[in-house]
Amino acid sequence: MDLSEFEADNTVSCRLSSAIPDVCRTEDCCLGIDEAGRGPVLGPMVYGICFCPISKKDDLKGLKVADSKTLSEAERENLFHKLDEAKSFVGWALQVLSPNTISTSMLQRAKYNLNALSHDAAISLVQYALDCGVQLKELFVDTVGPAEKYQEKLSQRFPGVVVTVRPKADSLFPIVSAASICAKVARDHAVKSWKFLEDLGDMDADYGSGYPNDPKTKSWLLKYLDPVFGYPQFVRFSWSTAQTLLDSKAVPVHWDDDEEDGEKAAARKNCASMLSYFGRGKSQSTARETHRFFSERRLKTLDTL
């Protein structure tokens, strides 16, 4: 699988795709959606779709695709190779969401959660297939969040397509298994050959699976924590694993939109907490207020350094 387009800029989201088989433009097709790398604190999350004519479902079954999680890495590579060989009737497309995209989306002012991000990635891929002229009639999806709601959302978004959202769809429907293999192969490659844009010298690339409970991942996160910048962009800052480590080991960083409250935050912001009015504190200083022109520009007279 050629990931060079993503590797050219691994800080953004990228779409990779196979050629569209001609037969998919003329015959009714089924399409499967699955994702890889949703849980890990490291690396990209990959959404994948795979599609083929409904009449070719048995041929796909003949390739013996199965849920990617039950396969070894070598078996997945082998199956991806087989899918590639079947390109006369099987097509695929992937959306690679970089860890930086995930972090900045989830930590955005207007929060954009992982479910919404996932749904949007899936929807954009299906739309891509439609835009390419794929005669889509059946859609099979592994569930993200509550199955009924997602099914309703997709049915509304794609009228005329029969949508089946099912937990464990990747082991029930071969077309979903095929999508899961494409996604997982891309995720494996991206993680294995991650090009750090940060100059970390002789970096130890032994970061394990990337799952928060993997001891190798844990010790890597401890080793590569920078007190100011936190982590390289390979890490999903929005994961609680990363945040907990930063909270305890990195210097605190405060943003305008931080949701902190109470006396401590008020003291830091140099304004009075509600509680201070009940205490017998010092009387407020009666310094002359500066003109709005200066306060709006945050200009201050300095008399000491």
Place this chain on the structure above:
Amino acid sequence: MKRQEVTYRTPETAVEGERSVQRMSSNGSVTTIQLGSVDQADRPQVHLLPCEIEQDGPAEVSCYFTCAVKDRKHEMSVSFRGRGLKGQEVSCPHGYTGLVLKEDHKPTTDQEDRTVRVSSIFSRFTYWNLETPPNSDDVVVMAMAWPELAKAIHGSVDD
């Protein structure tokens, strides 16, 4: 790296060749700024971030930050601690130079005289907004207009 603290000096306050600028504070202690090092001072890229970082000291800026800055179609973007930033470069007001001052020996009481030296100088810097694209209403951009205005207010009036 504290937010919104950029220090300027006007060229008039230090005559060419003069070694230092002194200032007496209200409690009688004297702060001396050694300007002898201005010519040798390095000229790093300076970034003003839209957050408060509880750190006053060296940081791996080029390794983690500068390397990740993207400059496309006059819009600069980067991320810090997983948050998206958008920025632009601004110049110090005409006739002004930005100074980064370093105090090698921190005073233990506020009565003591203090000496600071110029560790680096800058004539432009990049300021960053949290997610919002930079525009002319940004506080830093507006603040840069003050010296011009001050000159107009305090200058002599010609008939």
